[in-house]
Amino acid sequence: MSKALNQISKLLFTRWIGEGRLPRRFTQPIFTLYNGETDPVEHxxxxxxxxxxxxxxEALICKVFPSSLGxxxxxWFxxxxxxSIDFFKELTQTFDSRxxxxxxxxxxxxxxxxxxxxxxxxxxTYSDRYWEIFxxxxxxxxxxxxxxxxxxxxFEHGLRKSLTGKPITSIRQLMDRIDKYKRGDQSRSGAQENASTRPPLGTINVIFATPGRTGSHPARVIFVARSSAEDPNSELKKARLEI
Structure with missing residues (x-):
């Protein structure tokens, strides 16, 4: 706290606050300076x-408060x-009303x-945006x-159909229903990712082992893909060899 601000504090506050001393090892926090454009209660x-x-x-917080002002x-201070200021509550009330x-x-x-x-x-994302405005x-x-x-x-969203078929009557119930569908979306997304890493349907893995090698180190692996089940008698469509 600067000497100038300390001197001003002695004049504006009542004597017991103005003459109050800060703790020897007090480190003043860093404040976001109030510029008069935001909510004073929030500040x-x-x-x-x-x-x-x-x-x-009481004396400390009264004398430090001006340091948070731009x-x-x-x-104004x-x-x-x-x-005129005897307690911190008086100071904040004066500040808020101004x-x-x-x-x-x-x-x-x-x-x-x-x-x-x-x-x-x-x-x-949408529900977060909705509640912020609400x-x-x-x-x-x-x-x-x-x-x-x-x-x-x-119109085709599953949650909309659910809210139409099973109406809810409170914000709490709505939030619970939204959370249920958000979890469902995450589960479906994970299932799609897992499906994308699986071999195509109809793929056969053939492993050839060389004598003397263990089963965990095969000599060759052939991936053979058959056509769809609708065409069971067709010839093999594709064979890929990895060594």
Whole structure:
């Protein structure tokens, strides 16, 4: 904490805070400076987390708080009435009330109603995007959120069919149903990857062993592929030899 800031603190805070001393081995955390363009409550919460180990030292957190303010915000701090701050709670209340207009504006309900699952978008990606917007909307719109999510899915999507056939009545139930289908998508994706590594249907592996060699080191392996089961009498289509 700089000497200049310490001097200002002595003037703005009441005497018992202004004359309070910081611990000898105190290391000031690095803060993201508040610039007046974001939520002041969120900034105060981040500050509290940074100084949580000193939460009972009222003088310390009061005197360190100005260090989290940017240059423009320091002008506001400098303009506070001398001796007006007696507790950290008073400081944060004054701070919040001054910059409350910087709170993030809630999203309108229309921003949720206009959502739809994009072509090629996974269920996980879309649901994350959906809940992010839903959480930024003020008001109780659970019923709307449930029906909107179902209708925003492609008509042929399995989850949409499930929600139509077995309706749910709460956001919690919707999230559980989404998680169930996300796990199903992951299982199907893994099965497809495993299938892609298997030999084609109808392939016969023929192993020739040379006398004196162990079975784990064959001399030659021939992969012979037959035609499909629809043409059982056709000749061998392909033979590949690996040595």
């Amino acid at each position: 105060a919460s981040h500050f509290n987390l940074k100084v949580a180990v000193h939460s009972k030292n 240059p423009v915000m320091m002008r 400098d303009g506070l009435k001398a001796g 910059f409350i207009t910087c709170n993030r504006a809630p999203r309108p309900l229309a921003s949720l109603l206009s959502l739809s699952m994009r072509e090629g978008e996974t269920l996980k 959480n930024e909307i003020d008001g109780d719109f659970e019923d709307v959120a449930i029906s909107t999510f179902k209708l925003s899915l492609p």
